[in-house]
Amino acid sequence: MMWRSIAGFSKSVAARAHGSRRCFSTAIPGPCIVHKRGADILHDPWFNKDTGFPLTERDRLGLRGLLPPRVISFEQQYDRFIESFRSLERNTQGQPENVVSLAKWRILNRLHDRNETLYYRVLMDNIKDFAPIIYTPTVGLVCQNYSGLYRRPRGMYFSAKDKGEMMSMIYNWPAQQVDMIVITDGSRILGLGDLGVQGIGIPIGKLDMYVSAAGINPQRVLPIMLDVGTNNEKLLQNPLYLGLRQPRLEGEEYLEIIDEFMEAAFTRWPKAVVQFEDFQAKWAFETLERYRKKFCMFNDDVQGTAGVALAGLLGTVRAQGRPLSDFVNQKIVVVGAGSAGLGVTKMAVQAVARMAGISEIDATKNFYLIDKDGLVTTERTKIDPAALAFAKNPAEIREGATIVEVVKKVKPHVLLGLSGVGGIFGEDVLKAMRESDSCKPAIFAMSNPTLNAECTAADAFKHAGGNIVFASGSPFENIELDNGKVGHVNQANNMYLFPGIGLGTLLAGARIVTDGMLQAAAECLASYMTDEEVQKGILYPSINNIRHITTEVGAAVLRAAVSDDIAEGHGDVGPKDLSLMSKEDTVNYITRNMWFPIYSPLVHEK
Ligand SMILES: NC(=O)c1ccc[n+]([C@@H]2O[C@H](COP(=O)([O-])OP(=O)(O)OC[C@H]3O[C@@H](n4cnc5c(N)ncnc54)[C@H](O)[C@@H]3O)[C@@H](O)[C@H]2O)c1
Ligand SMILES: O=C(O)C[C@H](O)C(=O)O
Ligand SMILES: [Mg+2]
Incomplete structure (x- = not known):
């Protein structure tokens, strides 16, 4: 795949810019096993290709007659989406900024809910335009309005009422494997304060960045909302508020809930990486101290x-x-x-x-x-x-x-x-x-x-x-x-680091996230820019190059995990293999393991 060729790129500006070039590969991707048939596939955004299902696949999967007869290519679907997005931009010109931002979020969110492959492709190829919608700043507006915007569930919700049930609840998640979890309790959403259950938008947005920047497979990400109540009076008074209508749990009661979630998550997915996000300071620090030596986790805000x-x-x-x-x-x-x-x-x-x-x-x-x-x-x-x-x-x-x-x-x-x-x-x-x-x-x-x-x-x-x-x-x-x-x-x-921290940690199979790994991430980012760029006041890469910088950060984090002797390997790649990798080998290994949105042939298995 042409995309994969960014692996060996040097740090020249031209090479980095190439990382964002749009290309529709003709290489044949590996198959994807699906346990559903017929309309169930069309309603599953992980597998749905909309009008893009080839005729033979329609036959094999019981889709014949469920779609209009003409097959539309991935590229045509992409162009069609971009055209509707641009037309939305034209039609909303002059309207208040918040209205326009939410309209843009809705059109992207609808695609996310329908067809994840196409969604992540348009997101990756247009990251500069779309990150401000699915991530900061619009994600803040989405969280503020979440109860009204809510249409379909995404991620999992564990509430104070689920105490004692989490170990079984975690098995309700449909994916066999989860690599990255982002969890919030909604207590400090950006600078917007306590938004309770509505803060789920933050883990969703962060994980969108994990998929687009770090190439984590979207079938293996899990946004988590830990609803322990809210102290936001306005939300508590709102009849449409979707969270628990009670003040926040405090002290031991709070910690028992979060302990139970962590035990449940790591029991089912012992190799997952958990990112804590937008917890109020006291819990951010306390949970970091409590879990950082026990679980593979880090707090992104800290x-x-x-x-x-x-x-x-x-x-x-x-x-x-x-x-x-x-x-x-x-x-x-x-x-x-x-x-x-x-x-x-x-x-x-x-x-x-x-x-x-x-x-x-x-x-x-x-x-x-x-x-x-x-x-x-x-x-x-x-x-x-x-x-x-x-x-x-x-x-x-x-x-x-x-x-x-x-x-x-x-x-x-x-x-x-x-x-x-x-x-x-x-x-x-x-x-x-x-x-x-x-x-x-x-x-x-x-x-x-x-x-x-x-x-x-x-x-x-x-x-x-x-x-x-x-x-x-x-x-x-x-x-x-x-x-x-x-x-x-x-x-x-922090979008310039968390995807690489998570990716490097995951592919190292690191038991925990050490200070050495975090320092390596920071140093990698610090040395990424050329002297010429820095002299002009350009300190960070363009977001268009976020996949490239994430690959480099991931490699730096992985190598630090190896030198800290906490890398246990990932899949077939053992700790010994990791320790024998050169810097270039590590970058190649990281790149090979990054998911890329392309329609795979679906193979049905009962
Ligand atoms: N750019 C990033 O990557 C990034 C990362 C993390 C957090 N943030 C942002 O940083 C902000 C703070 O996050 P946090 O988690 O530290 O929040 P926090 O609530 O833990 O801390 C806020 C701090 O600001 C202080 N403060 C409040 N009003 C002040 C004032 N008038 N003058 C001086 N200090 C004042 C408070 O005393 C407190 O120490 C949020 O807006 C968040 O979105 C940005
Ligand atoms: O979410 C962001 O954009 C950065 C940071 O994590 C924040 O809390 O503000
Ligand atoms: Mg944050």
Whole structure:
């Protein structure tokens, strides 16, 4: 298959761009076993080919007469879908943005529900246009409106009412094998707060990225909603709300539910990888500590985000034209001390300690952590133990200092937001960044979705100046600067790492996800961009190359699992085989194991 040829690509821009080229291969794919016949196949999006079933297959599978006589090729079906999408775009011009976004989501979701092969093909080939719909930011809007948008189930729902039943319930899932699970309890959906059961949209969107970026087989992914209630009064009052109408479980009661789910999932699928997503900070940290040595799991908001941010921070050092070793001298203000902000600060501090050969305590010197009560200092009375390590001496700057006060005093190289609060990098804060000690100050407004970003790209370039490096969690368009140059907008989103972390972990057959594997992922992303790109302020690859970067990250993660001695192998490939693979062999192995959407001949088996 031509697509497969991206395996051996070098890092040249041309080669990377090739990864997104549309091609309809003529190679014959392997067969796919199906246990259904007739109309049941047409109603199963895993196997359905709509009008694309060849006549012989229609005969073999009892489909004759159930479809219009003409066979339409995959390519024609693809073109037809794209044409209806473009016509929807034309017809909704001038309508409010939310209305248009939801209309686009609906048309994609209908295809997802009907024909997954075609869905993933259009998603992969148009990832730049479609990721903002099925993923951030539109997925946030979908979650907010989920109870009204709900038509068909996707994934599994385990609620507090299922206590004691989960071990048998898990066998209700129709697939024999599950590789990737993304689970949420809906308690902190993007920057939108507690959305209860409606948060299921997040695992669905993340797993769509797993299929498109990491080539995980869509028949082997499982979105999970753990419904332990909600504290969102509006949802509790909504008669159409689809979740449990009770306040969230807390303490031991909560942990018992999640323990039971983890036992059930790993009993049925011992080799699965579980990604925790959008849990409120206290549970994000607690579950990570509780499970990370016991199960093959990671928390994307804490660990994936940290790696993506670290790669960006290292990129900003290169963008300043300075050697990477200068990272240890960068002054970094992190606004938001929750699951993401603390995860980022911790990983960046560890990197400084490693690079400078100093203790982690000494490495915190250049980091400033701000939460909703302002600068965190040792004077803080009720302090989160995880934030304590980064608390400043109030003699340096007062306890509770505002963002603008801290920026004016510190003149940081980087101002990084993970607060979930839209617009808190106001004009005063951004203007203060003009006095930064860096020749290319960096502003990372990483909160999602778009309205929750700490500032817009336009405001950042307008107030902080054209020489900044800018990144945001949700996509913004590049900015045309007054001097005719382009202000590049990077998307600092954990989507650049989690698919590769999951893929590398899976194909290594790693027992757990180690810090070494996460560090390897971050380093791989950090070294992906060329000096020329970084000099222009481009810190992350284009999303069009997400399959390529994911392959590379996956290989780095797998190799780290081997060197950490926790790789047990996958399928026929044992730990010894993995340890004998060169870097190139590893990339080829990863690529060979990535699913690609193409119609396979269906073979019926009782
Ligand atoms: N770009 C990415 O890849 C990425 C990854 C993870 C999280 N995020 C985003 O980061 C945001 C935060 O996520 P989280 O899991 O850390 O949430 P969280 O609720 O755990 O933490 C939020 C933090 O922000 C602080 N905060 C609130 N209001 C503030 C204010 N006015 N000024 C300063 N600090 C304030 C809180 O005190 C808390 O420490 C969300 O919007 C989420 O979407 C982005
Ligand atoms: O979901 C995203 O786009 C990134 C991140 O996981 C978040 O919670 O905001
Ligand atoms: Mg998240």
